[in-house]
Amino acid sequence: MSDCLVDVRELTIGYYNQKGTLVLVLQGVNLEVKPGETLGLVGESGCGKSTLGQAMMGYLRSGSQVLGGSVKFADHDMFALNNRQLETIRGRQIALIPQNAGDALTPTLRVGNQIIEAIELNADLSGAAAKNRMLELLAQVHLPHPDVMANRYPHELSGGQQQRAVIAMALAAEPYMLILDEPTTGLDVTTQAHILNLLRDIVADLGTAMMYISHDLGVIARVSDRIALMYAGEIVEDTNVAEMFKSPAHPYARGLLESIPRLNLAGIPNSMPGQPPIPGTLPGCSFAPRCSFISEICRSKSPPFTSIPGPPHRVRCDNWEKVLAIDFSQELQQVFRTIEHTTEDEPAIELSGLEITYHRSGFMERIRSIPEPPATVSDITLSVKRGETLALVGESGSGKTTIVRTISGLLPAKRGSIQFEDCDLTVEVDQRPMELCRHVQLIFQNPDASLNPRHTVAEILDQPLKLYFPDMTHDERRARQIELLERVRLEGRYRLRYPGQMSGGEKQRVAIARAFAADPEVVLCDEVTSALDVSVQAAVLDLLADLQRERNTTYIFIAHDLAVVRAIADRVAVLYQGRLCEVGTVDEIYSPPYHPYTETLLGAVLVPDPDHEPKLLASDTPELAPPAKGCAFQRRCPYCMPDLCVEEIPPWQFPESDDGHKIRCHIPINELLVDQKAAF
Amino acid sequence: MTLVAQSVEQPPRTKRRSPLAETWDNLRKSWAGMVGLTLIVLHILIATTSPVWIPRDPLEMNAKIRTQAPSAEHLMGTDKLGRDVFSRSMVGGRVTMVVTLIAISIAVVWGGLLGIVLGLVNGRADELIMRFVDALLSIPWLLIILLIVSVLGTKMWVQALTFGFTYGILTVRVARAATLDFVTSEFVLAARARGERKRTIVIKELIPNVRDVLLVDGAMNWSWMLLGFTSLSFLGFGVTPPTPDWGFMIAKNREILGVQPWAVFGPVVMLGTLIIGINLFADAFAKALGLDRSQGAPV
Structure with missing residues (x-):
């Protein structure tokens, strides 16, 4: 061997x-x-x-x-x-662990039996021995109470637990x-x-x-330990982790690393122009059309996989010496771009005491007066200033999308109010005057799903134009479509394409153009970049920031990626189980004192730096419903105080003298600050 | 390596084909689909042109040549009343095809629209109407049709409306199920959030996506409807005699099946080829549209 x-x-x-x-x-x-x-x-x-x-x-x-x-x-x-x-x-x-653990498990078999099957097949154990091995594997992947978990069906496990079960299965034969x-x-x-x-x-x-x-x-x-970077069906760079992140030698590696938003750097990262080619369609280097280090030979001859002196480092680029001559860490500092935009003092959107619930009391529940479960989203009071970007941050199930859909009128509010300038937005969309609908636009996460596959781009952009500007003639609409496409940096010829004929980034640009066709005051962005590749993500963030500056548009921006939020937001609201934990400007949120939940989230973020070690404060046990009383985060909080936090809803605390930054926690700010400064 | 790389060419990105042209391209590749389409076209040609070229008057009776075996003069022989079976088989589908084609159009339109609207509102009205639809479906369809036809008579428009209504009930369910897949999709949410009216959402967002499912379902239902109408004729509630009709011919000539089987085979072969043709075509059509019939939704 x-x-x-x-x-x-x-x-x-x-x-x-x-x-x-x-x-x-x-x-x-x-x-x-x-x-x-x-x-x-x-x-x-x-x-x-x-x-x-x-x-x-x-x-x-x-x-x-x-x-x-x-x-x-x-x-x-x-x-x-x-x-x-x-x-x-x-x-x-050799064993494979796939992306979607939920699909990899058979829904009708108990988790334990599925793992036993893998053990019998691959590890030649059977009967009691196989069962013991199964329990041992479940314990090895840190599933709590292996004997209980083994008896559950896949849908009874959370996404993380399912992934652990699949890992256990792959480990059955110790490949x-x-x-x-x-x-x-x-x-x-x-x-x-x-x-x-x-x-x-x-x-x-x-x-x-x-x-x-x-x-x-x-x-x-x-x-x-080692990283291989692929581009257009080739490995373009292959080296150890430290080299890759500190001195990448391929221009694509640099471009990619520069396009990632960072927690420690403010502003929007650099985006790479162009798209990867289909492998093997270019005579020279696949990256040549997008490369800034390009020389004559790049276009004609495919570069060899060259070894660089020093630690094991191979790169498929003829100009690696020129690339390495530029210090990467310095270059990285310079590529982040802050787009200045003005924020007015008057609020554009004001939420006060907003409560939203999906629960509908049935007839029997009302008769027997069974108390309602806690609302999905409760007690949200926030104001977004004109021209500002407010980010809503939290894990899945934190109510971000619910809030945004209520603002756009797709869901009814149970209590509280939503105010847009002088107009009431608390009513659902079909009761809003058309002018009000026009001012609040929504962009979705997945451009594949948010564009009707049966419509051309022209038809897609025509819809809001026809709806909000019924007086426009056909030629005016056509001119406006082209103008909108140019504003999202697409050429006019895209008008005749169907969504299936565009890349993910192009589709998301069309979705953005559709929202801006209404000439809105407020744009609600629901995870608009999370389905996109990093290099495309940077370009979309850049575009959104530019559009905001031009029209002084207000954004409510949902994201789970805290680095993306750092790049685009002015202020941040941290949500857990539909309750606000912390509100403040980006700088206030990303530095101590934190709400314990904010601290947990920030600690878990993985940054593209091999020396960074995530800090795991809270468990990842998911919660399906908010607690009936006390602090929403009580069950996972590392600092939870048994009586106070469980019984009473925590008060808002204001670390600064003004009320801009607020933290909802029982622990005094000073104590939080001392612990967190020591830790970070 | 380089040899491989050179043989690859960038797919032509400038040339765009309409979805219709793409569907036709896919359909043309299917052998079964083309056989089906040929059979359907052949039947339509026969139905429209046969009165001109059939060798005998299909109504002409001749007591001298009753129940004769096939001969040069009578390709499929004669029936009990001495009428030419071949000529009758050729024209015997005319009424059936007209009635069922009108009926299937009615069924797809009303069933499709109702199903799409119910899928969109998806509330109490939907619940109520769907239970009513379920109740209707629990009654054997032949019973409903016989009931309506016996009350209103065997006029062609009555039959077309009756079949259109009865088979539309099936389409309601199919259209509603297909719509439900799209109602929660983000492009419909986007239209709702924009403040579009329900009518616009149905016409602009839902119909273009559900259309394929309805077309395939309609094609399949057409073949069921042909069988249904033939059954009705067989029972004597279809075409008024003496107009030649497949179902009626089968009913009348089954007594002489042992002596002159061609009097039954003629209409059976005609009906069979048409139904097989429709089924082959519908399957290939669904595949060409990217639908999986077993799921009833785009894959």
Whole structure:
């Protein structure tokens, strides 16, 4: 056995599309993984990272074929083996942990039985021995009460718990290697940090090699020893974690790292122009059209995978010396751009005592006077100034989307009021005058779902124009469409495209253009960048900031990514279980004193820096409903005081003399400050 | 490596095809779909042009040549009354096809619209009407049709309306289920948040997305309706004699099945090929549109 566990040589994979032309997915990939090593495989969507991960298990998507090269796993040529031989390797020696654990588990089988199945199949144990091994595995992945959890069905577990169960299943035979394909994408930050810690511990204990596939450089920095960066079906840079983050040698690596919003740097990061090409369609370097270091040779000849002197570092770029000559940490400081915009003093949107509930009391409940459960969102009093960006922050289930949908009139408010300038927004949308509807616009998270697939961009943009400006003629609308497209930095020719013919970033721009077609005062942004790639995300954030400056638009911005919030928001409201925890300007929120929940969230954020260690304060046990009384965060709070916090709703405290920054907590500000300053 | 790289070309991004053209491209690739389409077109041609070219008058009786086997003069022989089976089989689908085509259009329109509106409002009215629809579905459809036809008579417009109404009930459910998939989607939410009227949401956002499902469902229901109408004729409530009709021919000639099987086979083969054609086409059509019939929604 050679010293490599996995040895991928010149691997080229492609498929024939409907028109019969060959489309490459991977081109000439070389990658080795040593036993016990953890490798992070990074790249944006469509770069071929999942295909490479699957190829390591000898698996190809239907229609795809190996056009050249080989994959060797523990000296087996994976694509020369028949299915029976592969079965003895897959699951036993190499195991896959997929992104969506909920889909990977069979909904009708108890979790324990599913794991026992994997043990019987791959670890040759049966009966009581298999059952004991199952309980041992559940304990190993830190699931509380393994005997109870084993009897549950997958839907009775939270997303994080499901992922732990899938990890337990993959560990059944203690494989030499784990392949993890975005296993924490879609989980909350705190859950993600806990799962990553678990994986680190397991890999260290068992000496398992791991290949971690992700688009998130923060996650990769946390789990990997070594990083391979993919672009357009090629590995463009391959080095250890420290080198990758401190002195990346490929221009794409630099561009990618510069486009990530940072917790410690204010402003909007740099965005990369252009889009990746389809692999193998350019004669020279795939990155050449987007590269700022471009020289003559780049366009004509594909650069070789060159080794850089010093620590193991390979890069597919002819100009790496020029790239390395510029100090990266200094460059990083300069790329962040703050877009100055004016905030007026008068409020645009005012929420007072807002309460929203999904619960509808049934007939029997009313007769027997069963008390209603606590409202989903309660006691929200906030004001957003004209031209300001207020971010709503919190984990899933914190009521962010509920609040925004109520402001847009899609959900009824139970108590309290929403005020827009002098108008009442508390009523649902069909009772609002058209002019009021025009002033409040909504942008959704997923541009795939928010654009009707049956309409062209022209038809999509026509809808708000026809609705709000019925006097516009056809030609005026056409001119306005082109103007709107140009404002979101798309060309006029996009008018005739269908959503299916555009990339994710382009679609989100169209969705933004649709919102701005109404010429609104307030735009509600619901996770508008979280479905996009980092380089695209930076461009969309930049666009939003520019649009705001032009018209002095007010934004209410929902995000779970605290670095994104840091980049775009003026003020932040932190929500837990539909209750406000802390409100303040960005600087106030991101420095002590914090509300314990804010501290938990910030502590769990993974930043693209290998030296950063997340601080895990609270457990990641999810809560399904807010507590009936006391502080909303009581059950997970690391500082919870048994009587006070459980019984009484905490008071608002004001760390500064003015009432801008407020924290809702029983612990005196001074005590919070002392603890938190010491910790950070 | 370079050899592979050169053979790849960037997909033409400038050329855009309308969804309709794309559907046709996909359909054309399906062997079964083209066979189905050919059968349907052939039947429509026969129905529209047959009175001109059939060899005999389908109504002409001749006591001398009753129940004859196929011959050069009578390709499929003659029936009990000495009428030419081939000529009767050719024209025997005319009334059936007209009635069912009108009926299926009625069914798709009213059933589709009601289903889409119910899916959108999705409240108490929806609940109430759907339970009523369920109740209607629990009555055998032939019973409903026989009841209406026996009260209002066997006029063509009565039959078309009756079939349109009865089969539309099935379409209500299909349309409502398909709509529910889209009602919670973000583009409908976006339209609602914009303040669009319900009518605009139905026309602009929902119909374009549910349309495919309804078309495929309509094509399938057409074949069921053909069977239904033929059954009605078989029972004597369909086409008024002596107008030739497949169902009625089968009913009258089954007594001489042993002596002159062609008198029954003629209409059976015609009806069978049409129904098989419709089914083959509907399946391929659904695939070409990107629908999975087993799910009834876009995949």
